[in-house]
Amino acid sequence: MSKIKRIGVFTSGGDAPGMNAAVRAVVRSCIYYGKRVFGIYRGYDGMIQNDIEELGARSVSHIIQRGGTILKSSRSDEFRTQEGRKKAFENLKSHGIDALVAIGGDGTFAGLNVFYNEFKMPSICIPGTIDNDLPGTDYTVGYDTATNTAVEAIDKIRDTALSHNRLFFIEVMGRDSGQIAINSGLAGGAVQILVPEEHTTIDEIIAKLDQTSKNDKKSSLVVVAEGGKSGSALEIARQVKEKFNYFETKVTILGHLQRGGSPSYFDRVLASKFGVAAVEGILRGEKNAMLGMKGSTMVFNSFEDMKKMSPDIDHESLRISKIISI
């Protein structure tokens, strides 16, 4: 029998579609196992400001299909300080909370690791970020939806690119990761995909565009991950235009629209599985770990192991795209 009686749940960092489905699964499984559950609003900031309330099964009704996060989110500077973390711990204790489930990305788990080392409160992190840039899991909650949103936008841009014989540079999100770019680029039929993990020179970009236009290509789409080594989509387009004017060139930055919207079936199911696994894990003594889904197996990666692992990108999709974008 677990000694844990009250579990706090929060979302942190950039919101991601499916976070609500994860919150719902955590809340409902706590109640299923006879535990009390508390929602912490605005991530670590809410923990510091005591923005915490008890939730019931009906508090999370009708949210499985909603984008964003009902618990709201933040990127907290105060939690980076020892004083901030101490305040957060005292507030959690005042509610009798003795374990935490966080839903977020690398910043969230890094914060939770420091917090665990200081206060030893059992904590599990559910990977929730559109970037899919965490090691130890094939997918993070939100990535599938965000990539589908990007593909939908790319398809629309293709219509206008084709009508005007234009070249479009489309910038997608993924702070330091090319994952959204790679799979939205492959699915959207991009002629090139530029990712932070691979350096492509302006001359190489032009050589590819030149070759495909000689191959009778009348319009082209290049998908660029933000934070890429070749620069932003605007910067790349500016440099390409100086040397290559076969096409009229335009730039579209998809930005935060990739973060919103109703989660896909995949993200809802993944989030629900993670939510239940997090609570069941805590109750059988798991602590200080990030959940991951490897194939169809649920895994707990300790925060310490996570620090030694590095995220990988989908090299195979990138390779496939290079073969078929001629």
Ligand code: F6P
């Ligand atoms: O981490 C998710 C993400 O959407 C990144 O892809 C992006 O670089 C960043 O968050 C943007 O953060 P913010 O919404 O704080 O500007």
